[in-house]
Amino acid sequence: MSTFWSLWIIVLITFNLGLALMLFFWGQRVKVPVLPDGTTGHIWAHGVLRESVRKLPLWWALFSASMFVIGIVYFVRYPGFGAYKGTLEWTSQGELASDSSANLGKLQALLQSYEGQTLAQLAANQEAITIGERLYVDNCAACHGRNALGNQILGTPNLLDDDELHGGDETALMASILNGRIGIMPPIGAAFTPEQVTATAHYVRSLSGLEHDAALAQTGQATFTTICAVCHGAEGTGNPLLGAPNLTDAIWLQANDIASIENLIRNGRTSQMPAWSARLGAPSARLVAAWLYSRQTR
């Protein structure tokens, strides 16, 4: 705070407190002229009310006086009187820092008590999965949805089904969360004629039993086997090492109409799951994983 504003505030406080104190003392002693009938002669409401003078009750005077004392003590002890810091040296940042470090201490102790437990054990612990759910909502829900069911528009996977891009065991799940993942479906269309792209799209749909043109699908199979099978497997069942999805199930990351699949083959797609090790740390990330685990249908 600059000296000017500090002085400005000091002047305002001194002036206001001083004025109020002066009125307070003056009010106790001032003599108001009174008529013989005991009123001041002021008449209100067409003569219904006549103003008289009463001394202020003692409790009121004492109460007001104590307010002045409290106000002054406050300005001595706490910040508020311009740039003066107060004898307690209290700051809101200091309070926040001490509260946060107290909370962090409690959290660390709690996280330590969870160490060495399997996801299945943590998932059975209501307290652990309540924390995991909060962390999930703060860090993951924006992409994977509040209920972890994924988002086809963003192309983020459902985290509760048993169809995993990168493998479904505990190690794979923790690796996905801590190190992030990247799924690269390369743009392949340039090497194909538009007819080949369409035929391949029909073959892809045939893999999961969706409506397709059987003749086109048969032509598409050749392309699939030479190019796509490298990542998606000869049967189209996917490859968790590459994050290539299983194309034979009913679960899709994105829209599965012919036009969308053609578009994907032509332009490819890169999906990135950010790494959370720095932000969450392994012990907290395990709680998120435990919450997911508790909700997965296995």
Ligand code: HEC
């Ligand atoms: C910026 C968006 C985004 C955020 C935030 C995000 N994810 Fe992801 N996540 C993705 C994408 C995209 C993928 C798919 C990556 C791929 O295609 O290989 C993914 C993949 C995953 C996978 C692998 C799924 C599988 O089938 O193998 C897991 C597990 C996962 N995320 C968990 C989480 C958790 C837990 C959080 C919060 C700590 C989180 N994600 C936050 C975008 C996100």
Ligand code: HEC
């Ligand atoms: C280099 C490996 C690679 C090759 C080659 C490849 N893909 Fe992919 N494909 C992927 C990956 C990885 C993804 C997941 C992308 C993501 O996570 O967003 C994917 C996604 C897809 C999807 C979307 C699935 C869904 O659930 O939404 C389809 C369809 C697909 N590929 C078809 C094909 C076809 C057809 C070919 C051949 C023309 C092909 N892929 C070649 C790696 C590959």
